[in-house]
Amino acid sequence: MTVITEQKIWSDAPATADGWIARAREVSAILARDAVERDRAGGAPFDEVRLLKDSGLVTLLGPTEFGGAGQPWETAYQVVREIARGDGSLGQLLGYHYLWAWAVRLVGTAPQIGAVEELYTSNRFLFGGAVNPRDTDLTIVDRGDTLVYNGEKSFSTGGRATDLTVLEGIIEGTATHVFAIVPTAQDGIVFRGDWDNLGQRLTDSGTVEINDVEVDWSGAAGFVDKEFQPLVYNTLNFPALEIVFANFYVGIARGALDTAADYTRTRTRPWPYGGDDKELATDEWYLREGYGDLQSKLWAAEAFVDQVNREANAVLHDARENLTEQARGDLAVRIAAAKIRAADVALEIGTKVFELTGARATSNTVGLDIFWRNVRTHTLHDPVAYKRREVGGHLLTGELPEPTWYT
Incomplete structure (x- = not known):
């Protein structure tokens, strides 16, 4: 147990x-x-x-x-x-x-x-979501008073452990996307339980099949009389998710650094062949230097993410009608930059901690690899290189990221 x-x-x-x-x-x-x-x-x-x-x-x-x-x-x-x-x-x-x-x-x-x-x-x-944009969209048939979803998504974070699932698809014969929230526990939603990836193994993020899931038109998010009511605020979905990414990246990084430091305090042995022998690993100059470098980088990333958290918080809690395209774009750039810093520092810490803990720390009984595996897996969600391009374009030309499924 x-x-x-x-x-x-x-x-x-x-x-x-x-x-x-x-x-x-x-x-x-x-x-x-x-x-x-x-x-x-x-x-x-x-x-x-x-x-x-x-x-x-x-x-x-x-x-x-x-x-x-x-x-x-x-x-x-x-x-x-x-x-x-x-x-x-x-x-x-x-x-x-x-x-x-x-x-x-x-x-x-x-x-x-x-x-x-x-x-x-x-x-x-x-909540969970079957909204992976890289897959073919679910198809929706308009049956008058209801919408019927069918299709398959290769990712569905939360899977079987969720109570509600967010669906997204396109009404057949149109270009109209419709989001809807449905109960997870129903015959028409089938999770294959095939999530078997390097990391984030307990997210149950595998394939989901959607078979004739029916939703009343009143549940079509943002629609009034079958017409969508657009706002700039509608386009915050991905930036709002990406700042969540940045926060759990620095959280994983903090867990890795704290776990490694505790290991070094209690189990790492000092190196006896450097001409400057120490009795304790915590007195080793190269370990102090290494941990100091990682700690300072993580503190800097945490501080920047905290600042962007405040900026995102202000926008998300403001009246929806107040958000302009300029403000939305400026926030998206800041969030992209926060994700870059968080991903980079988390990946560095997840790797470098092994150099600071020693060969014995690679034992499976220690499990220090879980931090790198988790952050390595999720930081591949969308290419960080494109986030850098967005930030660079904004600096050089003032260009704002065009709202898409990934910006």
Whole structure:
């Protein structure tokens, strides 16, 4: 039996942002105890999701009138970072959940926003999404009062452990995209359970088949009388997700650095052939230099991501009608830059920690590889080179990224 199956009861909900971040730190510590063992076992993260629900973190962004914490995105980013510090897979799951829970605010109508937020908050539901843009879109047949989705997606983060799934497809014979939220547990949604990748193994992000999933037209996000109501705010979906990425990247990096430092304090042996012999590894100059370099780089990345978190928070919580194309583009560039820094430092730390811990730290019983595997896997989500190009183009010409599925 793994540690994660231990029952944890929280008697009350935190009243402040700091309290919720402390709660996330507590959950992260529970997840970290057997993260390596659970990673190797794989499967769907049912027990882990139960922990997120029991802790109240799933409804962090949910309105207080429905039993949620009513916290802003800035708190959610820090919570994602803390969870990823203990388990990168669960940091991703929770971060994606927050984005998909907010998606109704990105594109939905006022009645849809109220209905969805009450549904997921009052029931502590977890969101997943079958919205991989690189696949052929799901096809939608308009049957008058309802829409029927069919098709397949090769990625579906959260998979079997979710309660609600976000679908996206194109109405047959048109170019009209439609988002809708449906219950995960239904015959028409079939998860193959084929997620078997290098890292992020507990996200259950494998293939999903959508077979005749029916949605009432009233559930077509942002549509009124079958006509979509466009806003610039609608295009925030990907930037809002990418800043979530940056936060769980630096969270994974922090977990790697802390784990390595603890190993060095307790198990790394000093090098006896350098002419400057030390009794303790923590007194070795090259280890102090190496850890100092990584710590300073991570502090810098965390500080920059924190600043961009505040900028994204201000936009996401402002009135939707206020967002201009210029402001949207400027924020997208800043988020792209934050993702670049977070990805680079997390990959460097995930590799360099082995040079600072020593050969014995490569033992599978140590499991230090989990951090690199997790961040290496997810940073391939979309090419970081294109993020650098966006930032460079903005600096040189003032060019704004064109809103797409990946900008």
